Amino acid sequence: MSIQNFAPLKLFITGPTYIRQEVRQAAALPEFGHRDSENELRFGPIFENLKKLAGADDDYEAVLFLGSGSTGMEASVRSLVADDESILNVSVGAFGDMYYTLAESNGKKAENLKFDYGQPIDMDILDAKLKEMRPDVVSFTHNETSTGVVNDMKAVCELIRENGAMPLVDGVSIFGGADLDLKNSGAAMYSTATQKALALNAGFGIGFISKEAEEKAARVQNKGHHHDISKHLVLARKHQTLTTPNCALANQMCVQLDYIVNNEGIAARFARHIEMRGMVEKWVEGLDGFDMFAPEGYRSPTVSTVVCPEGVTVAQLKQGVKEALRGEGYLMDPGYGKLNAALEEAGRRQVIRIGHMGDITPDMLGEYLGKLETELKKL
Numbered sequence: 557m558s559i560q561n562f563a564p565l566k567l568f569i570t571g572p573t574y575i576r577q578e579v580r581q582a583a584a585l586p587e588f589g590h591r592d593s594e595n596e597l598r599f600g601p602i603f604e605n606l607k608k609l610a611g612a613d614d615d616y617e618a619v620l621f622l623g624s625g626s627t628g629m630e631a632s633v634r635s636l637v638a639d640d641e642s643i644l645n646v647s648v649g650a651f652g653d654m655y656y657t658l659a660e661s662n663g664k665k666a667e668n669l670k671f672d673y674g675q676p677i678d679m680d681i682l683d684a685k686l687k688e689m690r691p692d693v694v695s696f697t698h699n700e701t702s703t704g705v706v707n708d709m710k711a712v713c714e715l716i717r718e719n720g721a722m723p724l725v726d727g728v729s730i731f732g733g734a735d736l737d738l739k740n741s742g743a744a745m746y747s748t749a750t751q752k753a754l755a756l757n758a759g760f761g762i763g764f765i766s767k768e769a770e771e772k773a774a775r776v777q778n779k780g781h782h783h784d785i786s787k788h789l790v791l792a793r794k795h796q797t798l799t800t801p802n803c804a805l806a807n808q809m810c811v812q813l814d815y816i817v818n819n820e821g822i823a824a825r826f827a828r829h830i831e832m833r834g835m836v837e838k839w840v841e842g843l844d845g846f847d848m849f850a851p852e853g854y855r856s857p858t859v860s861t862v863v864c865p866e867g868v869t870v871a872q873l874k875q876g877v878k879e880a881l882r883g884e885g886y887l888m889d890p891g892y893g894k895l896n897a898a899l900e901e902a903g904r905r906q907v908i909r910i911g912h913m914g915d916i917t918p919d920m921l922g923e924y925l926g927k928l929e930t931e932l933k934k935l
C-alpha cells in the first residue's frame with residue numbers, strides 16, 4: 557500500500573472539514589487512560605472551552621458521546637421523549653428529515669413538518685401546527701447544511717415554549733462558527749459534532765444539556781445505554797466519557813479548542829465566518845446567471861448555497877467541475893445529492909455548496925472561489 561496516494565485535498569465540502577497542520581500533528585500525542593488523572597489534562601480544558609464557545613452558563617452541562625453529531629441527536633430523542641409522548645420534527649431540508657428518522661426509528665410518536673428547500677421555518681405555519689398537534693417535544697435544525705439556511709434559533713425555541721413543548725436543536729454544522737448564546741437560546745438540548753465548524757476529525761457527538769432536560773431524562777424510560785443522557789451526565793461532571801474515548805481525537809480537540817478560545821479568539825472566529833459568507837455573496841453578485849439560494853437574513857455563516865444557471869446538470873457539476881477542481885487540489889461540493897435530484901425532477905435549477913467553516917481562512921476561500929469560477933464559466 558502506498559500512503560502517497562492519500563492526496564492532501566483542501567476540503568471545501570461541509571464536513572469533514574479542513575484540518576490545520578498543528579491539529580493533525582496533535583493526533584500523534586500520547587494515548588492516555590480515560591479513568592486516570594491524565595484524562596483531566598485533556599478533558600478538563602475541553603469541557604471548559606466547549607461551554608465558553610457555546611456561550612453556555614451553569615444551567616448547561618456539556619457531554620461527549622462516542623459517535624458523531626447524530627449520536628447526540630438520537631440521545632436527545634431517546635432520553636427526552638417519553639414512551640407516551642409525541643415529538644414534532646421540523647424540517648427545512650435533509651438534516652431536519654434525519655431528526656424525524658431518528659425519532660421514528662426509535663418508535664416515538666413523531667410527525668415531520670416540512671418546509672420548501674431553501675426556506676427557513678415559517679413561524680405562522682409552525683405555530684398553527686403546534687396548536688393542532690400539541691407535541692411534548694419539538695426538534696429543528698439550527699443550520700441546515702443541505703440548503704445553507706440558518707434558522708433563528710431563539711425565536712423558534714420561544715415559539716415552541718409558548719406552545720408548552722420542549723425544544724431540541726441540531727446545531728451540527730454551525731457550532732464553533734457562530735455565536736449561539738446558548739444560555740439565552742431556550743434550547744433544552746443542543747447537539748453538535750467535531751468534524752464541521754470545529755475543524756476536527758469526526759468521532760464525538762457533543763451535547764449541551766440543560767438542567768430541565770436532565771430532570772426530564774431522569775423520568776424517561778427505555779433510553780438504551782449509549783443514548784442515555786442521565787448516564788452520560790454522571791461521567792461528564794467528572795470530565796469523562798461514558799465509554800472509552802478516541803485518545804487521538806481527544807488530544808486534537810484539547811489543542812484545537814485551546815487555540816480557538818485563547819489564540820484566535822471566539823469573537824474573531826465568528827467574525828471570520830461572517831466575512832467569508834460576505835465574500836461568497838459578493839462573488840455570486842459578479843457571476844452572470846448565478847444566485848444565492850437561501851434568502852437574505854437566513855444565510856448560513858458556515859455553508860453557502862449557490863443556484864446555477866438554467867440548464868446546468870448534476871452530471872456536469874459532479875464529473876466536470878468537481879473533478880477539474882480535484883486536479884487543482886480541492887474537494888468541491890457539487891450540492892447535496894438528494895436535494896439536487898429533487899430540484900432536477902421539479903425542473904428547478906441546481907444548487908452547489910461552498911463549505912467555508914472551521915479553519916478555512918478568507919485567503920483560502922478567495923483562492924478557491926477563483927478556481928471555482930474558472931470551471932463554472934466553462935459550463
Ligand SMILES: *Cc1c(COP(=O)(O)O)cnc(C)c1O
Nearest residue numbers: 624625626651699701728729749
Ligand atoms: C453533518 C450533519 C449531521 C450529521 O452529523 P454526523 O456527525 O454525520 O452524525 C446532522 N445535522 C446536520 C445539520 C449536519 O450538518
